[in-house]
Amino acid sequence: MSSTHKPILIVALAVxxxxxxxxxxxxxxxxxxxxxxxxxxxxxxxxxxxxGILGRIADALERLAGERGxxxxxxxxx
Numbered sequence: 001m002s003s004t005h006k007p008i009l010i011v012a013l014a015v016x017x018x019x020x021x022x023x024x025x026x027x028x029x030x031x032x033x034x035x036x037x038x039x040x041x042x043x044x045x046x047x048x049x050x051x052g053i054l055g056r057i058a059d060a061l062e063r064l065a066g067e068r069g070x071x072x073x074x075x076x077x078x
Contacts, residue, residue, distance in 0.1 A: 009045075013041060013042065013045055016041065017038040017041060017042070020034050020037050020038055020041070021034040021035070021038060024037070
């Protein structure tokens with residue numbers, strides 16, 4: 001996900017969280033259920049972000065390993 005869409009996603013999740021809490025408090029009259037749903041929504045978001053970060057770390061490590069492999073190949077040729 002590009003960094004320009006990230007603030008929009010956070011605002012959207014915040015609005016959805018607020019609406020779920022209001023619904024659970026006003027209509028369903030069980031705030032604990034609303035909190036559980038909000039926690040589930042944000043947990044999914046955090047896990048999604050974590051997977052993206054881990055993917056970028058893996059790409060960087062692969063790039064670093066490729067560069068070191070190329071350096072060692074040059075050393076062995078000399």
